[in-house]
Amino acid sequence: MLCALILGALSTVxxxxxxxxxxxxxxEVPIARADAQLWVDGRLASVGExxxxxxxxxxxxxxxxKPDSYAFLAESRHGSRGWIEYGEHVWxxxxxxxxxxxxxxxRSQ
Known part of the structure; x- marks a missing residue:
């Protein structure tokens, strides 16, 4: 994969x-705010960001x-997942x- 990352923007093939x-x-999509909270079984869990x-x-x-297309990627050290919708195709x-x-x-698929 060839990519360039500039100020929260990514261009990749x-x-x-x-x-x-x-x-x-x-x-890049912001995923948590400073005031985000995690609740588990109805109780506030005390964890940091x-x-x-x-x-x-x-x-x-x-x-x-292709303005009618959509792409979403999530990545971490555990792997990555995502999808691309373009025309009649969804990958x-x-x-x-x-x-x-x-x-x-x-492994990739």
Whole structure:
């Protein structure tokens, strides 16, 4: 994957299917505010932002030059998930580390 990150904006090339290459223009989505709270079983859990979010990053945008398209990516050290909708196609993106070899042998689909 080729990408460029500039001030919360990301331009990246993805291959969601054999023979398909798309350039995505994405913006980082803020995922928590300073006053965010986590509730578990009806009780307020006392955790800081780093425990709540970890290294999670969210991205939303479009296929370059296609205003009727939609793209969303979520990434963390545990893997990434996302989808791209363009025309009549919807591609679901999944990447995760191999259970034994980690990211050195990542799996994608």
């Amino acid at each position: 993805v291959h969601p299917a054999p023979g398909v290459e798309l350039r995505l223009d994405l913006r 780093s425990e709540l979010l970890g290294d999670l990053r969210l991205w939303s945008g479009k296929v370059e030059g 679901h993106l999944v990447a995760e580390p191999d259970p034994v070899l980690g990211w050195n042998q990542a």
